[in-house]
Amino acid sequence: MLLVSLLWLAGPVAAVPNVSVQMRVVPATHSFTCRYTIALAADDTATTLVLNLGRQLRIENLLSSGSTPRATRVYYPYFDDTLQQVVAHFSGRARMVSVTYSGTLEGRLFNDRALVFSGHSGWLPFRPYRDYEVVNYVLEVQAPAGYQVESASAEAEQRAGRWTFRGRAGAIEITALVAREFQQLASAGAPRIRVVTVGPALTRTDTMLLRKAEGIIAYYNRSIGQLDPITRFTILLPGTNSDAFGMLENATMITYTDFDVAADREALLILAHEISHKWWGYGNVHTYNDWLNEAFATYSSLLYLREAGDEAGYQAELAKRAATVGNAPPIRGFDYRKYPRPMYRRVVYNKGTVVLAALHERLGTTQFVRLLGAVAARHVRDTDTLLAIVAQNNGQATRDWLLAELSR
16 A cells, blocks of 8 residues: 555656766876766657856867757856856757866865765756756766776776766766775675775774664664665765765765764764765755755664664754754745855754654654655655655644644
């Protein structure tokens, strides 16, 4: 009955574009040249294709199966900056655009050991307001002799200075790490979890990171991932010391150089949060629906703390977030452009986490975890779909209660 309900709620499946990325990297100058080609799926009825590209990138050539593409400058509110925008129109069934461009990585994206091309690198085109739409991709990276390339993808080929990766990922999350030397740890059994680090030797903290990741993923597979479990996962550690983020392609990037999950609760929460983005990464980041990504990932990490026996930590972290939301605006309809940047975290992360904790208390752990599993399996993109799943699984009264909490 649950499966039938989920299929009924799912509606039509989004058409998935096919993307090819061919990149040549010059590590000595931290520069690169790319040819990016996107082809729309046969069941995608769009007659116009628009791509955004960072203003720091130099467009060298544009090709299309339709009209000659044109590039202009536009303002993009999410970045609070201008971007280059490529537009092509089509009249036939073949709808393809190819962009050749070059660029240089920002300082935060490389160090003396590695270059990072990934979701926060600004190196790939994407359709406006579809930064994280799922795409099928083939990534080919050419690097000089003495360098290696790693990626989130489990499918890889290597020959004569070229590495090829295939997978399905968020549009801007296609990933390549380029370095002279990588070290790798892997789980002995299933699910296969890899820790890939840059440098000459593994450390105690790398080993502990793998052990903790195994525990986190085991818990998530019993709970939020019960209908869509992790079968493989990659943790990338480039050491560029800028940020951490999860990816839809069963992977996370953690760049911090001082990241000890055995000694630091905050580090453990970051790891659990980013791993859970395997499920919580489909909400629209440009609207209040981003709470479906960040609040769900935050509360999932707190649930792991409790599961690991740290009830005091769970309560302390929840109280810390609750203390910030007293006069915050409603989640539903929240427009980040109308508030100072710190309000975004207070509403999307913290207030959303508090609402989920209240929903947990209302339903009890068994029903709440069952609901999380159903929502995760649906790859929910908007709050109305979440409310429909709640009504289906937990009744109209709980659905109405949740709507009221999100609206207050």
